[in-house]
Amino acid sequence: MFKVFKAFVQKELYHILRDKRTLLILFGMPIAQVLIFGYAVTNEFRDAYLDVYDQAGDYLSQELVQHLQSSGHFKVNQMIRSEQQLEDGFKAGTTKLAIVIPSDFASELSEGTSVTVQLLADGSDPNNANTLVQYASTMIGSFQQERLAQPTNPYQIDVQTRMLYNPQLESAHNFVPGTIALILLIISAMMTSLTIAREKELGTMEILLVSPLPPLLIILGKVTPYAALSFIDALLVLILGYFVFDVPIVGNLALLLGVCFLYVVAALALGTLISTVSKTQQDAMLRSLMGLMMPSMLLSGFIFPLASMPKVLQVLGAIIPATYFIEILKGVMLRGVGFHLVVWEVLILVGMTIFLLFMTYRNFKIRLE
Amino acid sequence: MLAITVSHISKSFGTVQALKDISLSVEDGELFGLIGPDGAGKSTLFRILTTLLLADKGEGTVAGHPIVSKYKEIRKKVGYMPGKFSLYQDLSVEENLSFFATIFGTTIEANYDLIKDIYVQIEPFKKRLAGQLSGGMKQKLALCCALIHKPEVLFLDEPTTGVDAVSRKEFWEMLQRLKEKGIAILVSTPYMDEAELCDRIALIQNGRILQTDTPEALRASYPYPLYAVKSRNTYQLLKSLRETFYTRTVLPFGDFLHLSTKEKMALDQIQNDLRTKGFEAIEIKEIEATVEDVFLELSDTEEARTTTER
Numbered sequence: 197m198f199k200v201f202k203a204f205v206q207k208e209l210y211h212i213l214r215d216k217r218t219l220l221i222l223f224g225m226p227i228a229q230v231l232i233f234g235y236a237v238t239n240e241f242r243d244a245y246l247d248v249y250d251q252a253g254d255y256l257s258q259e260l261v262q263h264l265q266s267s268g269h270f271k272v273n274q275m276i277r278s279e280q281q282l283e284d285g286f287k288a289g290t291t292k293l294a295i296v297i298p299s300d301f302a303s304e305l306s307e308g309t310s311v312t313v314q315l316l317a318d319g320s321d322p323n324n325a326n327t328l329v330q331y332a333s334t335m336i337g338s339f340q341q342e343r344l345a346q347p348t349n350p351y352q353i354d355v356q357t358r359m360l361y362n363p364q365l366e367s368a369h370n371f372v373p374g375t376i377a378l379i380l381l382i383i384s385a386m387m388t389s390l391t392i393a394r395e396k397e398l399g400t401m402e403i404l405l406v407s408p409l410p411p412l413l414i415i416l417g418k419v420t421p422y423a424a425l426s427f428i429d430a431l432l433v434l435i436l437g438y439f440v441f442d443v444p445i446v447g448n449l450a451l452l453l454g455v456c457f458l459y460v461v462a463a464l465a466l467g468t469l470i471s472t473v474s475k476t477q478q479d480a481m482l483r484s485l486m487g488l489m490m491p492s493m494l495l496s497g498f499i500f501p502l503a504s505m506p507k508v509l510q511v512l513g514a515i516i517p518a519t520y521f522i523e524i525l526k527g528v529m530l531r532g533v534g535f536h537l538v539v540w541e542v543l544i545l546v547g548m549t550i551f552l553l554f555m556t557y558r559n560f561k562i563r564l565e
Numbered sequence: 566m567l568a569i570t571v572s573h574i575s576k577s578f579g580t581v582q583a584l585k586d587i588s589l590s591v592e593d594g595e596l597f598g599l600i601g602p603d604g605a606g607k608s609t610l611f612r613i614l615t616t617l618l619l620a621d622k623g624e625g626t627v628a629g630h631p632i633v634s635k636y637k638e639i640r641k642k643v644g645y646m647p648g649k650f651s652l653y654q655d656l657s658v659e660e661n662l663s664f665f666a667t668i669f670g671t672t673i674e675a676n677y678d679l680i681k682d683i684y685v686q687i688e689p690f691k692k693r694l695a696g697q698l699s700g701g702m703k704q705k706l707a708l709c710c711a712l713i714h715k716p717e718v719l720f721l722d723e724p725t726t727g728v729d730a731v732s733r734k735e736f737w738e739m740l741q742r743l744k745e746k747g748i749a750i751l752v753s754t755p756y757m758d759e760a761e762l763c764d765r766i767a768l769i770q771n772g773r774i775l776q777t778d779t780p781e782a783l784r785a786s787y788p789y790p791l792y793a794v795k796s797r798n799t800y801q802l803l804k805s806l807r808e809t810f811y812t813r814t815v816l817p818f819g820d821f822l823h824l825s826t827k828e829k830m831a832l833d834q835i836q837n838d839l840r841t842k843g844f845e846a847i848e849i850k851e852i853e854a855t856v857e858d859v860f861l862e863l864s865d866t867e868e869a870r871t872t873t874e875r
Contacts, residue, residue: 203667207656214655399651403710406615406645407668408637562636564617 200409204417211391212421221387226379226429230436233371244328245273247294249282252301256343260297260313263339269331286318293317293328372437373525374498376430377518380456381492383426384463385470386484388419392471393480402564411562419464426463430456446532455528455538458545459521465552466517472559492518520545566629568593568718568749569614574623576609576772583609585772587623591718591751591765596744598763599753600856606772607753608648611722614751615645628717641669644716646707648723648753654696658687658706661695662713669714679746680709683739701732708739719743721752725759737762757857768860775863780856787854787862789813790829793821795848796839805842811835816861821848823858 212218246264250257264270276282276294285291296314298304304311315332317325392415395401404414430453437443445452466488474480493499495509496518502510513519520541527533527541535542569591576584583606591597599607612618614627616636624631630638652661662684666673677684683705690698695706704724711719721740725733737759740750744764752763760766761780768775768783776783794815796802803822806815813825824835832849839847854862 200668200670203664207653207660207664210656210660211653398654399647399649400653402612402615402617402647403645403651403665404668405617406640406643407665408641408670409668563619564612565619 197413201413201417201420204413205421208391208418208421212425218387222383222425222429223432225382226375226432227436229375229379230372230433230440233375234437234441243271244269244331245290245292246270246332247273247276247282247285247291249276249279249294249296251299252297254302256302256305257297259343260301260336260339261295263342264295264332264335267331267335270335282316286316289318291318292321292324293332295332369443369530370526371498372433372441372443373522373529374496375437376433376456376525377459377496377498377521378489378493379429379433380426380460380521381463381466381488381518383429384419384422384460385467385488386481388422388464388467389470389474389480389484390477391418391422392468393474393477396471396474397476405563411560415468415560419468422467423460423464426460427453427456443529445529447528448532448534451535452525452528455521455524455542455545458542458549459517462517462545462549462552465549465556468556469552469559472556472561491516495519496522498522517545517548520548566593567591567626568595569597569625569627569751571610571614571625572623574610574613574620574625576606576613576618576620583772584613584620587769587772587774589767589774589777591749593749594744594747596740596750596752596762596764598760598766599751599769600755600757600760600766600860601753601769602755604771605769607769608722609772610769611645611647611720611751611753615643615720616640642717644711644714644719646704646711646719646721646724648726650703650707652695652703652707652710655694657692657694658698659691661706662709665710666713671714673713676713676715679715679743680712682742683712684709686735700728701735704728704732704736705739708736712743716748719748719750721750723753723755725754725756733759757855757860760856766856768856768863770860770864775860783856783859784854787859789825789827789862791852791854791858792824792826792830792832792835793818793848793850793852794824794835794839795821795846796844797846798844802839802844805839805844809838814862814865816858818855818857823852825858825862 212222248261250261261272265272270293273291274285276285282291282294282296285294294316296316298311298313301311301313313336315329317329319325392401395404395418405411434445438445467484470480470483470487474483491512495502495505495513496516497513498518502513502519505513524538524541524545527538567590569589571590572588574584574587575582587606587610589597599610601607609618613620614625614632616627616632616639619633624633626632627639628642630642632639653664656664663673666676673680687698687702687705687709690702695703698706708721708724711721725736728736733756740752741762744750754760763780765777765779766783767777776786778786794802794806799817799820799822803815803817806812806822806824811826811828811830813827815822815824817823832851836847836849839849
């Protein structure tokens, strides 16, 4: 029986290695996805351009502009001379953030009265605008503390924030777990449902069924290579994240890989389940894209936080394995929590896996229809 | 023991009835042909017998095992070659063969005797991917794969469709040799000329078996006088013959028309008749009915019967 299994896995590897498209999906996609999420889809910015409308033009206002640039986040784009120019810049889209310093900046400050600095941001891209304004406000705040050592009111509340586990708020820390969840799902679920549907489409499934092979062995033989490959991909993403984006792996690596394995089994069961209803590759592809990829990407908390979604979507998110998997990954990878803290999520994932395996077993056909 | 028995099997797909009350039996070591046009239900019957589909009604056995309850036993003992080329196109000839040998728990070497005659013809191409073989080569490889585990019963669904004439002839010679080794073979084909090469045949149309017999007996059962007629203008000849009083049916068969008459006619009489109608270069001879004549005759009455039933 082991010989048969071996022959099956070997045959499957031939299929994979001889098909450039499959190879590309297997190894090109994870790398591309990590790099795209890492470099392009990010809320951080470096060298954001700042327009300065300095109506004061005194030493203090220049020092403030200097201070803003010193962080490395802002670069002065242009010095603005009129309100008209300011508006033109925003309309043309060349200005994202502008600071307006009033004419009596230095004098008012030295007199001890409060002064208002205006920040203008392009709100058509709210996320970006928010972040820019936040950064700029923080910088202005620190400028105030440095320059005016004697605050007029000594009883100020000093807010000190610290982002734990991801002090720089690097989005890479968020997308690596999410990408692993997506990659494992694509390889394990979509690729297996495709490869099983392919056997049906080409008619080879007929020959396999009319052989002494137990149907379960056919499925096992088909999914094993993909399980192994998706595991390799998971490692690939971890390594890329670690070396290219400095995403740490704080927690127990064995626990991490163990959870990955559990999730792979769940995804394989999903893929097989899809293949039991799909007769063609196209059908299997559509089902896995619409039924698995989309919800796992949008409703798992990977891209949009679940808590801010309408109740219906939250419920949908709660039945997606990726939601729990990403939760566990974040816990183990970034916060370094032990098994006892993710036991609830792990249990839910185990339950889902058992349910999916049962459904797959029940729906598996020993005949053609 | 009978290799295959089928009794009163019916099968519908939605509103389409693919098989209607089919019964037949194939003896051990017999080459049995299922002859009928596309859509007659041949593949459906094959799939039911190879345990891939369940019949709505009726029973059957293959290699002595009932097709539903002992499907696992049957799957060990039959070789099946589906109508569509169903090997792995991205695997080489050798890889395909050794894969199928392994999943049947055997090796190429162990049963090499059985496939030797066929395999030597494709062996020069054993490193070539199956998808790049010619139609005839593909069929030979598929046959090798279906034979590699020494099956008791062989199911070949339209093995010669899309294969050139020379390869078709070779293929049937191979089947004759396999038959001599004691393997029962059920083969389906839309080609009437191949029917002659079977021990027994069943004519099938619209999911119904018209008749089952040896090819000789079937041909002899043709009840009317039959003539092959040829002239320069085949189409005009056909139209003209349809209108004569002695004609029962007239149907085109290649260059010739097969004319079946109500009574026995003298060849001169038909020839003179045609000559007066202006036909030239007339050739005419009395012939024995072919399987196709019988098939068309039977399907004619069959249609007539079903229409009167309504």
